[in-house]
Amino acid sequence: MRSDAASIPSTLPERLVEPPLTEGTVTPGSLDDQVLAFPDRRPPLKWYLALAVTLTCLAIGLVFMGITVYDGIGTWGNNSPVFWGFGIINFVFWVGIGHAGTLISAILFLFRKRWRNAIARFAEAMTIFAVMCAGLFPLLHVGRPWLAFWLFPYPNQRALWVNFRSPLIWDVFAVSTYFSVSLMFWYLGLVPDLASMRDRTTSKLRKTIYTVLSLGWRGAASHWQHYEKAYLLLAGLATGLVLSVHSVVSFDFATSVVPAWHMTIFPPYFVAGAIFAGFAMVVMVLVVVRETMDLKNLITLRHLEVMNKVILGMSCLMGYAYFMEGFTAWYSQNTYLEHNFINFISGTYGWAGWLTICCNIFVPQLLWFRKCRTSYFWMILVSIGVTIGMWFERFSIIVISLHQDYMPSAWRVYKPTIVDLGILLGSFGLFFTLVLIFARVLPVIATTEVKGILPDAQPSHHGDGHE
C-alpha cells in the first residue's frame, strides 16, 4: 500500500512540477538536529560581535529616548506646521515592516502555499519585534509616556472618555490588536516546537523554561485536531488584520483634510507598501540567517526567489499608486493637490520624492531577471533600496504635505534633530537585538510544520489527494 510520493508518475510537464521544498535529504530527525540544536550550542564569535553592534545602537537610542522623556518632545524637530515628524514616519515604517510576517503566516497559509512553512516562524518573529519598535514612537510622542494608558477607554476619576470618532483611537485598537493577535499566532506555532526542544535539551535550566513555555504539550492526536483548527481560524482572523491594520494607519492621514492625505487610495496603497517593505526586510534577514546558521537546505534559493517575486509585484502596485497620486493631482484640478505633487518631485524635499520613486519603482524592476532574483548581491541591493525607499516614502507623505499646506504664512521647512536620528537608530538596534536573541533561543524554523510537508510525512492514502 505504501508508495513513495516522489515515485508517483506525474503527467505534468517538467516545468510545472513543484520542486521539493527542501534540498538534499531532510528527515524529521535531521531537521530537529539542525534547527533545534542552537540553544544547546555556544554562539559563535560573530554572533557576539553582531549583538555588540546592535546593543550599541540600542544604547544610543535609549540615551536619546531618555532625553526626550526628560526634556520633552521639544527636543525633536517637529514644530508648526510639521507636527508629525520622525515619530509618525518611524511608526508607520515599523508597522509596515511587520506586515510581511502576517501575510506569510496567515494569507499564504490560507492559500496553502507550502513554501511558507520554512520561513513563517522567522517572519512572524520579525512582525512582533517590528510592532514593538513601532509602538515605541507614539509612546514617546505623547510626551508623557507614563500617562500613555490614557489612550485606552477605562472608567476614570476625570469622568472623561476617549473620542471614538478619532482615527488615532482606532490606531490604538488596531495596533494593540495586531500585536496581541500576532503574539498569539506566533506562540501557538511555537508550542509543539518548544515541546521538541524540551525533550532534547541537555541543560536543566533550559528544560525547565521550555517545559513551562510548552505547557506540557505531548502531541496527542486529540490535541492536534483542536490545534489545527485553532491555527486555521487564527490564520483567517489574521488575514483580516493584514488588510486592516495599515488601512487604519492610513486613516490617520486619509480622514484629515491636509492636501494629498485626504485620498481614498490611501488604505490599499498603504497596505501594498507595508507588504513591500516587510518582504524586503524579511529577504535581507533571511539571507543572513541562511548563511550564518547553515540553513541552506531548508531556506532554499527558491524561497528567496518567490519572495523576490512578491517584492516585484508590490513594486508595480506602488508604481501604480504613485502614478495615481500624480493623476489625481492633475485630474482633480485642485490647486493644493497640484502644488503638493509638484513639491513631491521638485520642491525642497524633491530629492526625497525622487529617492522614493527610484528605490521603490525603478530598482526593484531588476527582479524581472531570474539572475537577480537568485543572486545575493542583487536581492540584497534591491531590499536595501526598498527599505530606504519606503522609509522616504513615509517621509515624503508626512513632511511634504505638512510643510506647505493651505496657509502660506505658516509654511516652514522641517529638519529632524539629532535626537530624532538617535531614536531611529535605537529602534533598529532594538529590532536586530531581538532578532539575534530570538535566533539563539527559539526554533527559527517551524520544525513541526516543515516535518508535516516532508516527502513521506503523511500517510500515503492521504497525501495531497493522490490515491
Place this chain on the structure above:
Amino acid sequence: MSSGNASSVLGLFDTADALMEAIPQVKAKNLGRLEAYTPYPIHGIDDALGLRRSPLGGMVLVMGILGAITAFVFQFWVSAVDYPIITGGKAPWSWEAFIPIIFEVTVLFATFTAGLGMLLLLNRLPLFGHPVLASDAIKAITRDRFALSIEAEGEGFDAAAAQAALAAAGATGIEVLIEPDRDPFLTSDYILRAAGGIFVSCVVAGLIMYGAVKLFPVLPPMSHMEDQPKLAAQKADPFFKDGFGMQEPVPGTVARGYLPLGVSSQEEAAALVNPLPTTPAVLAEGKRLFHIRCELCHGPLANGTPTLTAAYGAKPANLQSEQIRNYPDGKIFWVITMGKNAMPSHAADLTVDQRWAIVHYVRALQRAQNATDADVKAAEAR
C-alpha cells in the same frame, strides 16, 4: 514492570503509515480508549481514531459576534449617552466611525477564544503531570516517531492484552505507563512554595514602596513645562536692578481703571456715590454678576441662605437685614472691594463699574423683598 496500576500502554511506530495501519487493527480488539501521539498533525487520523469534530469554530463564531456587539454597545454608550461631545462636526451617534474598532474587538475576542480556548479549554493544558511526558518514548514522539496508546478506562484494564495487541500491530517498541502518584514537575508543594514566594516579595516590595514614598517627597516626574522664561509675580528676577520680579508702579502714576477711591475705611466709604444710572441694562448686568459672584454665599435673594453647602464654615450676612438695608451704597461697595472677615475681596474679579452694578442689583433685591404698599401700587399702575 508492574501492570497493577498501569494507566496506558504505548506502542511506537516508525512511520505515519505504520501508525495508520495499526489503528484499525488495535481498535477492533476493543481494549480501551485509543490515543495517538505524533510529532506533527497526521491527515485523517481523527477519523481513524473516531474523534469528534472540534467545536472550536462555533465557539470562535459566538465570541466574535459577542466582541462585535460589545464594541458597538460600548462605543455607542460612551459617545452618545455618557459623554456626548460633538467633535469634528460629527454627531455623537455617528455609527460609521465605530466600525474600525468593532472590527478590531471582534478579531481580538475571536483570537483569544481560538488560542486560549484551544489550549486551556479543549486541550486542558498546561498539564505537566501527564504520564506520557514522563515516559521514555516522549523524546522520540516530539522528534520523529509515532505512538499509539491504549488507555485504561476505569477498572479491568488488561495491560498484557494491550501489549500483545500493539505488538501484533507491528509496534517497534512498547512501554507500559504508570499513573504517577505525584506530579513530576509542578508538584502542589512547588506551587505552594512559588505562591508563598510571590506573596513575600509583594509584601517586601510594598514596604519598600511605602518607605520610599515616606522618605522622599513625592514629586511630579517631569515639570519642565512649568519652567518658563517669564516674569512671575512672587519670583526673583535679574532683569531689574533690585532683583524683584514684581515692581512698584512708577510714582505719581495710576493704572487705567484703578483710580484710587480716596477712602480708607468702610465708614469713610459711606460718602461714595454710585456713579452708574439705574437703567435696565445696568440692573441686568448687576444681576448676571450677582448670580456668578455673590449668590453662592448670600443666596439668590441675598437673604443669607447660601446655595453653597454648609461645608463653608462662616455664616454669610443676610443682606436683607435692617442694618444692611440702611447702609449707604458706598459701604456695600467697600465690602465687595475689600472683603470683610470671611468674605473675600472681589477687587481682582470685578471692575469698579461691575461692583457698582452689583450694588444697584442688591438694592433692587432689597426693595423687592421689603416692598411697601406704595411700591405695590406703583407696580400695579404700570
